[in-house]
Amino acid sequence: xxxxxxxxxxxxxxxxxxxxxxxxxxxxxxxxxxxxxxxxxxxxxxxxxxxxxxxxxxxxxxxxxxxxxxxxxxxxxxxxxxxxxxxxxxxxxxxxxxxxxxx
Amino acid sequence: xxxxxxxxxxxxxxxxxxxxxxxxxxxxxxxxxxxxxxxxxxxxxxxxxxxxxxxxxxxxxxxxxxxxxxxxxxxxxxxxxxxxxxxxxxxxxxxxxxxxxxxxxxxxxxxxxxxxxxxxxxxxxxxxxxxxxxxxxxxxxxxxxxxxxxxxxxxxxxxxxxxxxxxxxxxxxxxxxxxxxxxxxxxxxxxxxxx
Numbered sequence: 001x002x003x004x005x006x007x008x009x010x011x012x013x014x015x016x017x018x019x020x021x022x023x024x025x026x027x028x029x030x031x032x033x034x035x036x037x038x039x040x041x042x043x044x045x046x047x048x049x050x051x052x053x054x055x056x057x058x059x060x061x062x063x064x065x066x067x068x069x070x071x072x073x074x075x076x077x078x079x080x081x082x083x084x085x086x087x088x089x090x091x092x093x094x095x096x097x098x099x100x101x102x103x
Numbered sequence: 104x105x106x107x108x109x110x111x112x113x114x115x116x117x118x119x120x121x122x123x124x125x126x127x128x129x130x131x132x133x134x135x136x137x138x139x140x141x142x143x144x145x146x147x148x149x150x151x152x153x154x155x156x157x158x159x160x161x162x163x164x165x166x167x168x169x170x171x172x173x174x175x176x177x178x179x180x181x182x183x184x185x186x187x188x189x190x191x192x193x194x195x196x197x198x199x200x201x202x203x204x205x206x207x208x209x210x211x212x213x214x215x216x217x218x219x220x221x222x223x224x225x226x227x228x229x230x231x232x233x234x235x236x237x238x239x240x241x242x243x244x245x246x247x248x249x250x251x252x253x254x255x256x257x258x259x260x261x262x263x264x265x266x267x268x269x270x271x272x273x274x275x276x277x278x279x280x281x282x283x284x285x286x287x288x289x290x291x292x293x294x295x296x297x298x
Contacts, residue, residue, distance in 0.1 A: 026153030058247035
């Protein structure tokens with residue numbers, strides 16, 4: 001049974017990817033597949049919105065790092081927006097606040 | 104100690120609500136006989152599938168909150184626990200869902216309140232000393248799990264089990280303070296602890 005973990009909105013300037021739910025190893029492959037599909041064609045800015053995500057683990061962070069590298073490789077920018085405190089803390093432990101533009 | 108029944112892959116074939124029902128049932132069983140001062144202990148046993156990670160988090164969250172850990176301490180304990188279980192699935196059982204993972208969750212009291220989480224498997228044993236973390240300045244996927252466990256917990260111990268597999272012990276104790284997620288408040292707390 002596949003859960004809906006990603007929704008997207010795009011225009012010429014920005015692609016916004018909103019993720020949903022508690023994300024861990026069991027959803028990392030599905031997230032990776034969805035991100036690769038969404039990132040086939042990208043505008044200059046990609047925003048990953050985590051407002052609806054209360055938990056991520058290192059497998060999800062690894063998937064997002066992979067996405068960051070894809071976007072940068074194509075000359076774009078990716079940032080993460082609307083982190084909850086728990087998720088921000090996880091990115092802080094991984095020392096990834098700055099690469100993902102998390103305040 | 105209470106057992107949670109481990110039906111065959113409930114997450115695959117049943118609605119998500121069933122995982123919460125299982126967890127609620129385990130928590131009711133654990134709560135009913137508890138008397139004042141009794142240290143609560145719960146045991147879970149499930150197959151080595153990532154499908155059970157939400158259930159594990161649900162039960163662990165409950166015992167963390169009951170033990171008096173702050174919101175931040177609870178979050179970090181859950182993060183470390185999930186990383187540990189993920190490592191067992193990926194490395195001890197090589198990603199196969201046919202192994203068994205047991206998790207014992209206990210409240211701790213003296214010298215400070217907290218939780219002890221014991222993960223048991225019968226897969227390939229990998230000593231913590233053989234696990235290589237990586238330089239976090241190197242931006243690439245993977246290699247974060249061990250760092251997260253180390254950062255989030257007060258104690259991580261791993262030993263080989265007789266007959267094969269590992270026993271991994273994770274300990275988190277309350278550290279006082281407001282357990283705030285506010286980085287400024289946490290910095291201020293660290294500075295006060297250093298004085």
